[in-house]
Amino acid sequence: MAAHLDLSAPSTTLTREQRVGLYRTIYAARRIDDKEITGKRQNKVYFQINGVGHEAVQAAAAMVFRPGHDWFFFYYRDRALAYGLGYTAKEMFLGSVGAVDDPASGGRQMPSHWGHKGLNIYTTSSPTGSQFLQAVGAVEAVVRAEQSGLTEALGIHSDEVALVTTGDGTCSQGEFWEAISNAVNLKAPVVFLVEDNGYAISTPSEVQYPGGNVAALVQGYEAHGLLILDEVDGCDPIASYEALKAAADHARARKGPALVRAKVIRPYSHSLSDDEQLYKSKAQREAEAQRDPVVTYAARLVAGGDLSEAQLQMLKEEVQVEIDAAWEEADAAPRPEPGSYYRHLYSEEVDPTSSDFDTEHASGDQATGAKTMIDLINATLKHEMARDPRILVFGEDVADASREEILGEVKGKGGVFKATHGLQKQFGAHRVFNSPLAEATIIGRAIGLSARGLKPVVEIQFFDYIWPAMQQLRDELANIRWRSNGAFKSPMVVRVPIAGYLMGGATYHSQCGESTFTHIPGLRVVCPSTALDAAGLLRTAIRCDDPVLFLEPKHLYRQTHNKGNDPGPDFMIPFGKARTVREGSSLSVITYGNTVHRAVQAAREAEKEGISVEILDLRTLNPYDWAAIERTVKKTHRVIVAHEDTLSWGYGSEIAARIADELFFHLDAPVRRVAAKDTWVAYYPALEDEILPQPKDFLEAYRKLISI
Template identity: 55%
Template sequence: MAGRIAMATRANAPQKSSQSALGSLSPEKLIHFFRLMYLSRKTDDREILLKRQQKIFFQISCAGHEALLVAAGLSLKPGYDWFFPYYRDRAFALTVGQTVKDQLLQAVGADDPGSGGRQMPSHWTSKALRLMSPSSATATQLLHAVGCAEAGRYFSNHPEAAKGNYGPGDYRAFKDVDFHADEVVYTSVGEGSTSQGEFWEALNTASNAKLPVLFVVEDNGYAISTPVEANTPGGNISRLVANFPNFHFAEVDGTDPIASYEAMQEAVAYCRSGKGPAFVHGHVIRPYSHALSDDERWYRHPSELDADALRDPILKTEALLLREGILTEEQLQRLKTEVDDEVRKAADEALAAPLPKIENITKHVYSEDLDPTDSVFSTQPKPVDAVDHTIADLINSTLHDEMARDERIVIFGEDVADATRDQHLKSGQLKGKGGVFKITAGLQTDFGSDRVFNSPLAEANIVGRAIGMASRGLKPVVEIQFFDYIWPAVHQMRNELSNFRWRSNGNHSSPLVIRVPIGGYLTGGSIYHSQSGESIFTHTPGIRVVMPSSAQDFAGLLRTAIRCDDPVLFLEHKRLYRESYGRGPNPGPEYMIPFGKAKTVKSGSDLTVITYGAVVPRALQAAQKLEREKGISAEIIDLRSLSPYDFEAIAESVRKTNRVIVAHEDMRSWGFGAELAARISDELFHDLDAPVRRIGSMDTFVAYQPILEDAILPQPEHIYAAMADLAAF
């Protein structure tokens, strides 16, 4: 279409345009540029009409941002570069190849290709275009972009890791990874989102590592109703970020197509050259309210709105086309009519499109290809020695074996490396750290600093970057140093990692492993080194949660976690790391245990204790004492896997003993045991001869003084008393 108009221009319109007035844009390209801008604006307008007709359910516009975003899209390569946009990026998505119909299918909640009716409008997604599915959270995607750039660099430095399957015995069906040494990763936010911690964490890592990430700030002056000066000291984010090293910085009038294009061209060229990241701060306008549910007239003075209207990029570009003689009034109107017709047709097709099927609701919550509950992950141990190893030893050896087998595995977190200043490590002058619990000791020495490295002290940074890496084809196995400090990462886990596959309707996924030391019984661990809270994560669909208690179970389940295709939260009770309980021989480099399979630690006939983690040896101690002193036989079930959990094993045991106790270290109230007790009571009521009992810690925090800690956490004597009482019921 733009080609036909350009031909007509050359034949009929006076050619007054000068190269200086258009910068590096040719007349033909400026026409194409305007067409994309106008297409975006008219798509916004059509959505607003559909919302007022109650044919869609939400609307948020890109109006006023079009020039900056078309400039960005025209400067990048779809299917070559990677894109982590945010919800104002309609014009960008159209420029890199998404269609109006794709966008309107999402608006009406049809079975759209990007989300299958699961995402609100303006969540641009396309696997082919490398548009990575965004969420409604702000700034979280910046860390994904950083991780994606890190993965691209890794594959460039390790091209052998980008090749497909590794051969027989490989249960993860790797595909070839397409990478380019000069690829750029685009990501964008509004100026309000620059207040988020992830914004600063992303800039920090991109700067440190000189990553080819293009950060675009679309500054329209308002975060909903909050003006920029209330978000940003001095009202200008460019002044605050100016001292980050290795960056290319540009501040531009984002309503000016020529200035925006020149700024984007320079920024992308800088990133492609390998010099580092770029930061483009575009001053744009917001001629429409934040969303259709908002009315900006409540908080913006009419004079301010009038001033914005004079800077409208659509009107400015129209004026440029006419002033430079690139289009006549008639040709401009013809172009607009063509776009209007295109948008109208796309809307009609979207409204007639089939709706999502209800039976597909649970599809893509987890991987359909490599389900970790599958029997393929069940292998027999083939011990490589007769030595009883600690849990810490077997975690380390499992990580070592898997890294040797799979070059896509990278390990990072706080203090996990042997020594960041590795020149001293290589010379033998340093022993190396390898984690506060020494779990990753020696891995950096054996596999190098580009595969095992320390992160900044920022948990969201760890998980967010890992999401980007995993979405690109790496297999990050990251560590959160203590469960007590996982909370800054929960936003990334709950709103990004857990639903990445589901919200994109299977287009994207992020299979990674998060290792987390958890729990108390430390004698002095106190509030901030003794926390449990696994029920928060088992309540999150899309993330697998496991918590073994013996060395061989740790090895088998960790290997499954690494080789499966789902995100896994791997909880490691730090009290058990080097205890005598649960030690065992190394089961070999192919030993795996499926998720969702409990283990009977002790058989019994009179009652069942369902437990996991550090309570397992304490329940076993109590059961042995009970049998010795009272002749009561208790069966101990170690769940090992919490999400999914093995209800069949629970039911089988309860039907045998007719009495059950659910015991865990976390607080008794609102804990994981409450769900188990409720389901047992609901589904196994007729098999019970007594009420379901629960044992947990007190509903408080763990204290530092050992006598208080012992009273707060469940001890063997507490479990013993509960079992004796239940047996007598």
């Protein structure tokens, strides 16, 4: 059963100064909200969402947890919590007006999307629930760093905890349940604070999940170390303090995570775009007003002798002076400069397109013999893990064996394609480990780990199953640096086997879809076609400072035509540098991945007919090598853009459009495309061959283009 602390007696652990300090935080947060609302009506603030009614439990949390020591993953109502930790009224108003000095985002996000590097308040985003897994990863880093001897180097404290907050509605999200499960499994020192005001905008909690009490639904985890503190009066800061202190002490002692469900109110509407009178009765609203901590806790302080009426009034006036002055300063603060929107899209310290990453001239060890792509990926991971102790490798089935006691008697799994085989045996289970079968978990935890200075190199087992992680990839990973105006970053590598030509892969093991990810600003996307390129590009991906989606055409893993010698531990290929696979003069083919070899096969046949085909392998899709494309188009004046994905809305459409736009007068014929049919990939091999582009399709395209 969930724990119920005895909160009937007043706290003896808090001083008068602390009790009054709680009220000051509560009242200041309320007045900041009110000031923002006024600013919105004056059209000086463009969006407002409040934390009204949640202030008491948040003020208590700010007194329990340690800014700059613990880590914080908030949601948008946490104004009092942020203020209590040291986030000033001026800093909040800088966010309200979109000023360049807004510590959360420099005017890039809506107000109340908290972020403060100095306080360890991690950048907050709008998607509800995406913060949970990141919080688990952030404190998972404590144990991983300890085991690798990296705590001092990474500035990690052995007794730190993470506080992650949420409203009751967000507990409907699957990532909440994944995070609880992961935190319990890992005994992660994280406190989940559910600020339950009974509504998700207009939808009451009992519609969200059975019974409307999430604490009652997670009780099965208590046997495994989850401390549950339920029915905490979140409008009573003293009761809230006692509950949160117990939760923090439990987590800090490494007994496991804790969940606190605090019953709060929401006497204002969800936001200024909402009207609660449309779905709350007058009686409900009056009942909420009776619990308002701005009124009830003030009366309690006066009745208990902590403040006189005159002292209470003086406190309120002092707060108002602070807030009015903060507003005036923020209102006059400079706004973002025109053209500044590209700053912090990618790392400004490490440029993976630069010559620093161009060691392609390095020769491999000829004595080793030619290796397959999967072999060189494995070798590169081993080289890099030996070089950098911050690297962690995890995903589904990537370990040799989760049960370490049997490692000596089994060969080891090492991934369904063997890309990570032997890594756990060589580097240990604290650096190479299996994740649950949950893709959002993999990316979310990796974001939290990378926030702490570790370098996750994770695997999504098949591209076809990447979609449960899409929110973490698109709404989180790719924009963390940009949305925080450079305050936070998440450099990591996501390895993903992709694409078809498998003879039986069918609908759910043959998907492409790379254009979905090249469309995402802030995400590097790589797709090698040879073993040597895979080694050089993977090393660059690991050593760069941005998130990288590393697409590995699984059909090419063990082919013989693309083998290469192990180039050694310093071999790198810069992003945005294409490779000329074949020189030609009649026409150019711009492609990547599986279709490179098919274009080459067709080019050999075309040569017999006097058609000289130049083939350019892009190798990286974001960024791509426009200079190389420009050169080849100006050389042959005829061009085909080819990819394995469906023809319509595929990656090649962007390249073809840009060629037509910028190189039109260098073309002697229209830009043509070769791609898959606009359908799914079938199981039966003959149908798969018909759907996916084959050498004969390339040859036919060459003949047609040269005849124009």
